[in-house]
Amino acid sequence: MATEAELELQRLGTEYKYGFRDPEQYVFKSRKGLDREVVEQISWMKNEPDWMRQFRLKALEYFLKRPLPTWGADLSELDFDEIHYYVKPTERQGRSWEEVPEYIKQTFERLGIPEAERKFLAGVGAQYESEVVYHSLREDLERQGVIFVDMDTAVREYPDLVKRYFGTIVPPNDNKFAALNSAVWSGGSFVYVPEGVRVEIPLQAYFRINAENMGQFERTLIIVEPGGYVHYVEGCTAPIYSTASLHSAVVEIIVKEGARCRYTTIQNWSKNVYNLVTKRAAAYRDATMEWVDGNLGSKVTMKYPAVWLMEPGARGEVLSVAFASDGQHQDAGGKMVHVAPYTSSQIISKSISKGTGRASYRGLVKVHRGAHHVRSNVVCDALLLDEQSRTDTYPYMEIEEEQVSIGHEATVSKVAEEQLFYLQSRGLSEAEAMSMIVNGFIEPITKELPLEYAVELNRLIQLEMEGSVG
């Protein structure tokens, strides 16, 4: 007889398109749980310099000392002792596509990566479990001096750059999960855009967890020198497992004078994943930082992309979409910290809740004393698909300056019967009508996405709707 867990797995497997999984083939997998020895082992396996080893060990202390956050989503089912913190899938990193192991290629192919790459990707940094196994960078980018490598390579090959910026935007003791990531991080991307260089094609990386109970702790650092521009795109799908997985990433971005960075994420972790991510950018004089953040999957997401506006003229923007369906809690939003005068920010959040799903907007606008002539605008719209679904709004404002202009509007709406009837009377099924209304609701954000991501997001929402309308 099948166990409860197996039945659950079968059920999920039929519902979740990307819920396949490969037999596990690992060169090394750390034992479950986390202590000094495991951290030392990770650092040793990676052949890291001593400063990084020290950095990890210090972070571990912070992690062990800090209590779990009690605000936000319920994390009580998270068991840190049941997680493998490091899994190394292949002996060394594949340089070319040919060198990438076959079973990993198969996974990528199912996700459509090689095709996408052939078309117009500048480079692919695909995170397969804890190690980036394949990475390519288009030659013209290399000629421009753009660096786009996985973080582990960056530690080895660009130690000065990494040492200068790593952990400066999100310090290891920032919060419990940033501390955890700092202790056990593996993979992630390192992007360096030299002064005045505009990277015209989005840089893309795909992420994927594949070992049961394996945390994924990628670490991304992006530096855009004055006048530079880059759009980094991160998309995630994950296979289904019966017990909880943890994903806890840290993303740090430095946008220097007159530069611009856009960071786009579509995450669709399978519905057993805890997705607890710290994303933060510092924007300097006349710089622009934009986070575009789509959260569909996971069991629990806590993610509030932040911009610290450090010098006059800096501008920050967060566009966030969260979709919470049965059993999910999406606690998402954004943070804008105005340190300098004449800075501006905007947060636009759209959330959709379905069934027992719960979407929360949690956002902070902080204006430091002396940061006059700040403009900030927050819009959060929630759409409820049925009677059961739930939405909450937690807008925090800490304004220490008077000469500022702060706007906030929030709306909660339900899908109107009249809208459904109107669309159905034109030949659309109820599910089609519902997904059209939902896609229209988030359109202000999808229109900012690269086309293939917009299409994928719309399709994922359609899949969600087909399951809900009977």
Next chain:
Amino acid sequence: MTLEATPLFTIENLHAGIEGKEILRGLDLVIDRGEIHALMGPNGSGKSTLAYVIAGHPNYEVYEGRILYKGENILEMTPDERAKLGLFLAFQYPTAIPGVTMANFLRLAVNSVRKARYGEDKALSPREFRRLMREKLAMLRMDESFATRYLNEGFSGGEKKRAEILQMALLEPEFAILDETDSGLDIDALRTVADGVNALFNPNMAMLIITHYQRVLSYIKPHFVHVMLDGKIVASGGPELAEELEVKGYDWLKAEFAEAAS
């Protein structure tokens, strides 16, 4: 030997309402291909209720009677199933759908109806659809920018009515109901809409034009005119009936009807 053909559309003894309140009280109507029928009546007589019941609005309840389309009772069908059979309702108050462009919405609608009516392989490619849409926009003297606007959002009254006729033009219904399509239109807009409707009409289809005023009927010539009072059709005739109503108003009919009922 010839068999008398089944009429395209038949309503038999229809009793229907909303939240237990009966609005239609035994309504009969037969409409055949090649016919334009006008349904007139004062406010509150149940005209729009009839339109909603035919289209399948979930809030309306049918207590008794049948609606036959090509001989098949459609009352158990969902609104989209009815649309896929070739029914169309031009709404009096079209709903706005923010973020959804006319073009995206209409391509999905047109193709789901085409596939159901003409076969799976009859869906239009994006290119074919764009060409068809441009053609119909031109016919209704609508700007091409309509295609990229959000469905009914921020549309003026006249734009909404034109957009409804545009949808009708693209969906090619066999039976179309126009619910007060003339209301809120100035005389130029009314003429444009009426020209469009006349151009779309053909001997294979039928139309039911619901209106309060006779005005539209001088642009779209009905073959039959019905007057509705209190949930029933109380008078039927040719186009001359509409003219009579224009002169005399509804009161004489109300009085006559009240007399007959007592």
